[in-house]
Amino acid sequence: MSSPANTLNRKILSLAIPSIAANITTPLLALVDTAIVGHMGSELYIAAIAVGGVMFNMLYWLFSFLRAGTSGLSAQACGAGDNRVSTLVLRRSLIVAIGAGVMMVMLQQPVFRLFSWFLDAGTETTALASLYFHILIYGAPAVLGNYAMSGWFLGMQNSRMLLWVSLTINCVNILASLLLVYGLGWGIAGVATGSLTAQWVGFGAGFLFLRRYRLTSATFAEILRWGELKRFFSVNLDVMLRTVCLIAVTLWFTRAGSQQGPLILAVNTLLMQLFLLFSYMMDGFAFAGEALVGRFVGARNWISLRLCVRRLFMWGTIWAAFFTLLYLGGGEGFLGLLSDDTDVIGASREYFVWALTVPFAGFAAFAWDGVFIGATMTRGLLLSMLGAMATFFITYMLLYPTMGNHALWLAFILYLSMRGVLQTIIYRRHRWE
Secondary structure (H helix, E strand, C coil): CCCHHHHHHHHHHHHHHHHHHHHHHCCHHHHHHHHHHCCCCCHHHHHHHHHHHHHHHHHHHCCCHHHHHHHHHHHHHHHCCCHHHHHHHHHHHHHHHHHHHHHHHHCHHHHHHHHHHHHCCCHHHHHHHHHHHHHHHHHHHHHHHHHHHHHHHHHCCCCHHHHHHHHHHHHHHHHHHHHHHHHCCCCHHHHHHHHHHHHHHHHHHHHHHHCCCCCCCCCHHHHCCHHHHHHHHHHHHHHHHHHHHHHHHHHHHHHHHHCCCHHHHHHHHHHHHHHHHHHHHHHHHHHHHHHHHHHHHHCCCHHHHHHHHHHHHHHHHHHHHHHHHHHHHHHHHHHHHHCCCHHHHHHHHHHHHHHHHHHHHHHHHHHHHHHHHHCCCHHHHHHHHHHHHHHHHHHHHHHHHHHCHHHHHHHHHHHHHHHHHHHHHHHHHCCCC
16 A cells, blocks of 8 residues: 555656656757758748747747646645636636737837847848747747646646647647748748647637546636735735746846857857756646645645645655766766867866756755745745845856856856745745634
8 A cells, every 4th residue: 555655756757757748849949940941952941930029928928927827726626626716717817818828929029029029130141030020929828728728737636738739839830830931931921820820720729628637717807806806916926926036036147148159158058958958847846736735735734735745845856966967977078079160169178067066056946936836825935036136146256256156156156046945934934824
């Protein structure tokens, strides 16, 4: 007979592994688009895709709260066995997602002008990026709708649906883009249209998967009931503001690297790939934490909740140790796969030690993110991020004049660590009974 700890380990892995696989497939959309335009005969196409990709990343990142907020609320409803509330969460989230997506389409001209001014990519690149952006923006309702459905599936303890939707989107994107670019000769418009087609097909696939569940009917009056709507927006506003802080740190990290010249920018970009690889793994366990913690909070099962937190940190420690050893033994070889520029690889050795500290500095923040989202402790999520962001900027401003790029990396490591420290304090002060 399995112990509660072993049973919980299996539940964590059953949720985390499909989530990790889905996370890994997500960058394939941009990778496929880049690979296709990379054979179109001009570096301008690659630059345009890169600029357009940054625009959509910034735009959609702000609305990632639709996934996180929906997963916590639906997981709590699942734990309480309240199918009506979980259905209302889904419908409410989809209405907000589609409404926000339609607004993006309507405001596409001023949004593009703002992004193009900020990125300042040059006339020819901006013209091609404009064509790419103004086609792909029509997928905004589908993308945000998929965020809402992904969060809901996760809250219902079914991360496999996230993987199936991601695989559907990527397969359609590859086939449609290849057909439109090389079969019909549509160029960069074909790449954008292929991705657009994939986004809407993925949205349709999500709706088909929803048919596996018995959703209750609901009137608009129930969906828009002020008390529940207020909680929905309160949770999501905290997550959105937390995302703004995260974007600020990420943009400043990139900006600070670029101001030190193309060599340091290239070094930082390469080393950051080691962080991203680790984050894909830990995000899977954070997603598992969202689903299980939300379920235990909804069921008011505090014993299982505390056991779940301990197990999440056990897995986080294991993976932090694994990635540290992996980077220690093969990190430079991995950088060599990403670039054959000997100057960049050589310069990266000076800063490689910072990449080795990332797993242990950051795993607690990822684990706590899942716990806090599942428990809808989103105000604590925001406050810890504000403290961590302040730590990042203060450290950078004080030490950059004497430490240069080392100060930037130290600030980033302290930022990751401070998130975990502050969340630990907030969790321990929270009264669960």
